[in-house]
Amino acid sequence: NAGVTQTPKFQVLKTGQSMTLQCAQDMNHEYMSWYRQDPGMGLRLIHYSVGAGITDQGEVPNGYNVSRSTTEDFPLRLLSAAPSQTSVYFCASSPSGGNNQPQHFGDGTRLSIL
């Protein structure tokens, strides 16, 4: 019962490098989202998707791209990493169909930008 799987768990990048954070879920959830977690700020929504082929911006989308070609996968791309993107990133999924659905979270990717 894998749930939401994120890879890698840790990554160190240099400023200006690009990379993709992977997220996969095996629960057939329509809704998927990416958050960043910074000290004292809780979780902030970066991008989300309500189904394959559909993505939208959240609260802090600048510097990040997403795509949703399949129900299972929702990768997050950093186009040109900046030190301000040092954070812990969480992917989450839930069934759609109402606001009473809790989200299922992956274990996170800890990203450091030097």
Add this chain to the structure above:
Amino acid sequence: GNSVTQMEGPVTLSEEAFLTINCTYTATGYPSLFWYVQYPGEGLQLLLKATKADDKGSNKGFEATYRKETTSFHLEKGSVQVSDSAVYFCALRDNNNDMRFGAGTRLTVKP
């Protein structure tokens, strides 16, 4: 816009003490409210939820009641254990899939 405010930590308690973590929210419409718990090195796990006014969510001895009149969803537990040490997040989700989290409250329970 929607927002969640929860009491700042850290909170340090002795085992078997009573716990309250305050949470208030601002939202249009009728959001669902959640408490999540995060253990070190892990993602967030759902602790409890309430989907309408006056609902009480409960799990593992924790409780929270959806109070629309005071826009609050305070987390309580009558007797905490060392194993309850974690970071607790209050959150809301509205009908537009807008999900907002509080800043988190770190709880440490000492034996």
